Amino acid sequence: MRPGRRRPGRALLLVLAALATLTTGCGTAGAVTIIGPWTGAEGAAFREILEQFRRQTGIAYDYHGTRSLSAVLAVDVRGGTPPDVAVLPSPNELVNYQRQGALSDVAELADTLRRSYSPQWLQLAQAGTGRPYAVVVKATLKGMVWYNPAMLQGPAPATWSQLVRLTRTHAAEGRTPWCLGMGAMAASGFPGTDWIEDILLRRAGPRVYQRWAAGELPWTAPEVRAAWEAWGELVLAEGAVHGGRGGALLTDFTEANDTMFADPPGCFLEHQGSSVVSDYRKAGARLAFFPTPGPTAGTARAWEVSADLATMFRSTPQARELMRFLASDDAQRLWPRAEQGAVFTVNRAVSAAAQTDRVSRSVARILTTADVLCYDASDLMPPAMTNAFHRAVLGYLAEPGALEEILADLERVRLGVPPQDWAGFACGR
Amino acid sequence: MRHGIAAQLGTALLATVRVGEGRSTTGRRLRLLRGWLLVGVALVAVTSFAAFTGVRDTVETARAQAVPAILGSASAYESLVRANTAAVLALDDGPARLGGSGELAQTQLGVAGQSLAQAGEHNAAGPVSRRELQLVQGLLASYTSWMAQADVRYRSGDESVAAATDVWYAAQLLHGSDGMLAHLSRLRAAQLDALDRQLATGWTHPATVAVWVVPVLVLGAALVAVQLYFRRRFRRTLNPHLLAATGLLLAVATLTALTLPAQAQAQAGAVQLREDVGAWQQRVQSSTAADRRLVAALVTGRCWSIGCGPAVAEFAATPSGSAPPRASAAEHDLTVAGERADSALAAALWPSMLRWLIVLCSAGLAALVVTGFQARINEYRFHLT
CATH class of the missing domain: 3.40.190.10 (Periplasmic binding protein-like II)
Incomplete structure (x- = not known):
């Protein structure tokens, strides 16, 4: 090998470049942060849904469940550190946060929600406005x-x-x-x-x-x-x-x-x-x-009902993707399976057919066929x-x-x- | 020496990329050798500087972040238990005593708030722990609300079970499986894990030592090889410049090697902190158990006439011993744990100026390599072979 072909100068540059690579981390795409009311078995079932979301989209998630959601969320919002998405068990909180300007609408889901929900559920998702602010991820029949x-x-x-x-x-x-x-x-x-x-x-x-x-x-x-x-x-x-x-x-x-x-x-x-x-x-x-x-x-x-509403506090692409996923028929079909018939959807395309047993089917039927539904x-x-x-x-x-x-x-x-x-x-x- | 060291270094570096321009084969070889040695010096300088700085920064970060976050979460835990105990004692003693213990409860709640802020400010365990802290802060707001309502009822002489159930719900927010103490325990564990991770990854990973040791060994071997080459080729016993360069290389290696005991010391400090926090946890558990029993006694005193259900008895039946609250002992444990961890990590922090000494030695080393070759290269500048 001719000595002139050996290029220590280039080697020096390569060494420095390698060191630069060694000392800098690789960037990762942002995860979507979610806070919700579910802990224990319900929390585990929701994580299953989120895991499916991760598999489909490649977007990581960070879910925190607490039974004191309202108080915790209020502190987060007041401190200027809300999660990307929150699942609210109370429509009133949805209305209040919407009025405070803390929420981002999900206008891109308007057609999907109109197709999936009855007028009453759509009104809930719109928080009393003309634009959708929430996805009804889960409904509960009461009474x-x-x-x-x-x-x-x-x-x-x-x-x-x-x-x-x-x-x-x-x-x-x-x-x-x-x-x-x-x-x-x-x-x-x-x-x-x-x-x-x-x-x-x-x-x-x-x-x-x-x-x-x-x-x-x-x-x-x-x-x-x-x-x-x-x-x-x-x-x-x-x-x-x-x-x-x-x-x-x-x-x-x-x-x-x-x-x-x-x-x-x-x-x-x-x-x-x-x-x-x-x-x-x-x-x-x-x-x-x-x-x-x-x-x-x-x-x-007339039956009393309540609902868990996913809403977006930070409009990031990851959060929008999650909202789109939660509103989809596929995600709504996954829920009843994940929670063994304890979850009911208001999605008309999914409804009772997603349930696996007689009791769950009759609950689902009431949710989709009752004359009047009154929110908690x-x-x-x-x-x-x-x-x-x-x-x-x-x-x-x-x-x-x-x-x-x-x-x-x-x-x-x-x-x-x-x-x-x-x-x-x-x-x- | 006709030119300054800096000018010579520049010329030498330039020569490393134009080694083929000399007329003599020996001259070209000398320039090539000098060039590779300078690459080795640069590599040693960069890796040694980075290793020293990396280890030091890691230890400093652990000292400034993880340790206060761990102690903050532990202190918040303890203050909340003490606040609840003081509040329950105040309520149980009636309106006449609400002042003393009530004030103590307020003080402890204040301490808990400050400790939570400290844990949040220094959080070293990422967004999950930040969220745990936010959960605790949210729960604390609800806890305070229930306790305030209980206070109003007791002050007004309310004899019903309602006042006791206010205390009960507050206690659930504190002691429940989704309560503040559970979240603070998770937070503390996450911060301890973060400290261990900090001290075992990146520049403090045991294998990372090779990043600077290998270049030092290679350069040392190269300097010895060049000495042997000079001895064979030019019949000189020793090149004093290269000998001095070898000495400086040893100095650089010694300075960088200071990171090894520093790492060991920092890791030992982290282990000690984990043990101290474990011991504190054992002690504070008796306070926690005593607090649960106080709550249960207060509630039972009010509910017995209408039925208490099994929940109160289950709540009171705690696994730990029956010692009365030993908050002062536990507090002492935390202070001692904090001081020990701080001094262990402080001892692992070598003065920051030593890293510049590494740079200085490396610059001297480069200069000696240049000057060590200069005379020989000059001899062969116009030779054909």
């Missing part, structure tokens, strides 16, 4: 009483008085009927608000419910008071609730049904939304439910009202004799909320 079929072998109660009679008969015979837990971290009390909303809807109908949820009906109105009293008539009776009313106050709602399928069961009736199905399935239980009865027998026309009122009310409502049901269980004061306090809060803070789209189809 149902789940029961252990081994303990309730006759016909299900068809009227409220039959339900009260059933409760008292079993309690008198030493079998505690109701599983009830009010604990829910920052949202403690919500299982009680679900009861009041459901009873009001069944007894007074969607029109009154709509006015009440929109802040137009006083808390001291006879219909509202009657709903509270009816609930009290059911759960405050001696021996009606597992652990007593104190036990109901001190038990987390996720643990209330721990003994429902034990032998012998600690309780055998539970007023819960359709998401509880996964708990029962984990317990290997046979499932059955009946609609919360109204004053008279008959098919329930406490999810629609302004935060101050929701918070007061949560605490009021706790106060009522602690001191049933203070109902008048409790309703008067709630009414004071209602009057203090500016009219524009109320969402006016509780019931529809």
